[in-house]
Structures are given as C-alpha cells and as structure tokens.
Amino acid sequence: MPDTRAQLEEFLLFIRERRSDESHFDELYDKLNELIQAVSSNGIENADYVSQLKEAKEKQAEVYKQAKETGGTAWPEYEKFITQLEKTTTSIIKE
Secondary structure: OOOOHHHHHHHHHHHHHHOOOHHHHHHHHHHHHHHHHHHHOOOHHHHHHHHHHHHHHHHHHHHHHHHHHHOOOOHHHHHHHHHHHHHHHHHHHHO
16 A cells, blocks of 8 residues: 555545546546656555556546547546546555
C-alpha cells in the first residue's frame, strides 16, 4: 500500500467531487497521472495498485476520449472511468 494513506483519501475525495460532470475529465486525468508517478516512486509494494491505475488510464480513459471525439457527450464512458478509479482507490485504502 502506498506510504501515504492521506494521499489516497485525498484522491478519492477529488474523484467524488468531480464525479457528476464529465467536463472534469482532463483535471481527473492529470491528477491520475500525478498519482501514478507518486505511487510508482514508493516502491514495489505498490505495483498492483499502480497496475490498476494504469489499466484505468489505458482502457477506460481511452474509451472515453474516443467516444468524446465521435459524439458530443460520452457520459457512460466517463462514468465507467470514474467508477473504476473509485473502486480501485477504495479497495487499496481498505487494505
């Protein structure tokens, strides 16, 4: 688990505050990249969590971006991205 539980709780709060509006996608995406870098530097014990974050970034975020390009809105894809981040972060906090 990451060294800083507070950092994860802060990220979870950040997600929840921006959950209801897909216009926050870029902000969440940037914060996700920052968290991946921070957690990666904490060592091997965080490998599973980093892997899950990267998976959310590479799968759900990319699906959202593609859907957004082809249509005006991509709410279902945004919701899947947010839900994945929330579930992943919540599960690591509970460990």
